[in-house]
Amino acid sequence: MAVASTTRRKGDGRGREGGRKKGTPNKVNKETRALLANFVEENWETFKTDYKNITDPEKKCSIFLQIMSYVTPKLQAVEYQDKTPPKTFKDELDEISGEPTRQ
Numbered sequence: 001m002a003v004a005s006t007t008r009r010k011g012d013g014r015g016r017e018g019g020r021k022k023g024t025p026n027k028v029n030k031e032t033r034a035l036l037a038n039f040v041e042e043n044w045e046t047f048k049t050d051y052k053n054i055t056d057p058e059k060k061c062s063i064f065l066q067i068m069s070y071v072t073p074k075l076q077a078v079e080y081q082d083k084t085p086p087k088t089f090k091d092e093l094d095e096i097s098g099e100p101t102r103q
Helices: 027-052 057-071 089-097
Strands: none
């Protein structure tokens, strides 16, 4: 007796099989975030006092920048590519004079 193949392919139209449903939050991540948030909240005043007592400006700046990365979004670099063709000397003369130059 031949056994039917149970191999699934992406997009086969039969939906998800097992696991979390799409959009369901991961409980472990949620619990870990809650624990970390609680830890930070309980130790915030101690951290502020310790931060104020740091005398090395480089170390203080480094800590400040590390904390900022959790508060402000990181911006992605954008590269501009000018796709307009460069002007020729004739084009520039036309612009200056206001009328086309002779050919």
